[in-house]
Every structure is written in structure tokens, then in C-alpha cells.
Amino acid sequence: AQRVTQPEKLLSVFKGAPVELKCNYSYSGSPELFWYVQYSRQRLQLLLRHISRESIKGFTADLNKGETSFHLKKPFAQEEDSAMYYCAPYAGNNRKLIWGLGTSLAVNP
């Protein structure tokens, strides 16, 4: 079965520290992967997708097919990065995403 694992429910770092939110997936084929973010009292929104290979708000994510991982990284965390982050691989030719349970990131001053 296709699964996605975000091993940390909660991640707490200090402002300016590097941050890495982990995502591992099990998927047969060529996955398309996404990170979504939900800031406090805001709607869930796309943060980035792996095929774009871009940096959004200082975050990057590299697809590692060998390790089946898509970890989200930022070298210097900011307080405004505090949010819930979801990793979501594309489930195949059926328009559905598979959602991880989410990691709540708290960036402390």
C-alpha cells in the first residue's frame, strides 16, 4: 500500500537554527511530491512541489528516490515559519494525494 510517514509530530527549534522536517514514502513508480503548510488561522496551502525545484520562503525539498524521502529543509528558521506542515505524495493516476499526519513546527525566539 502507498504510505507516507512524517515521523515527528512536533518539532521545536530556535530562531536562526536549521530545520529539517522528514518525510518518507512508499510508492511504486515515479511519484510527484508536495509539501503543504497551514499557518495558524489560515487555510492549508501549497508550499512547494518537487518537480519545481524551487525555494519557497527559504525552504527546499529534495526527492531522494534511493531513500524514498522528501525532507523539507531551511537553513535558518524564522518565527513566522511556525505552522503545521504536511507531506503529500501523489497517489497515481487517480487525482488523489496521500497525506502524512503532519509535523507541527514551533520556532522559538
Added chain:
Amino acid sequence: DVKVTQSSRYLVKRTGEKVFLECVQDMDHENMFWYRQDPGLGLRLIYFSYDVKMKEKGDIPEGYSVSREKKERFSLILESASTNQTSMYLCASSPEGLAKNIQYFGAGTRLSVL
């Protein structure tokens, strides 16, 4: 900007009531989704629709039904609300084509069933 609008931000209903949650999108998206979001359980797909009058069950369809009579509107129906359906409900839409896997979300409806 894509706009996905959920008709209510908060709803309080009684056990056994029939509940309608409405969602409208203004970007002519083919696909629409209903999720529930619970702490520690992430997002769970209830139903989705890829065309008018078409629907498919998600992971937790029991106790729910949906209606899509027009392309822009996707309704979630709780036939007889129960306390375990107290949750945050999120509606999303996505286009077909190259961007079909990018989902756009509404602000959510927090439903309390007493």
C-alpha cells in the same frame, strides 16, 4: 487567485440532524474534495468528485454522502449527524492537466455535533 469558499466557518448541530456543508470554487476546476482534519490524524479523504454528478469514495465515507450538481459546487451531507463527526471539514479543488495534483483549500468548517 483561486477561491474556494465554504459556506460556514462554524456550525453547531444536534445528534441526528441532517447537515449540509457547502463548497464553491470559482476557477472552473474539474476535481473537488472533502476532507476531515482531526488532531493527530492528519487529513482524511471522505469523498471526491472529478466531474459533475461523478463521485468516488475516499478513505472514510461512512456516514457521509456528497452531491455535485454543478461544476463549481460540491456539497457534503451528514445524513444523521453523530458526535464522532465533530471535526474540521476542509473542501479543496484542483484542475485537470499538468497542475492536477495541486489542491486549493477552503478556510474550513468547524462542525460541533452535540
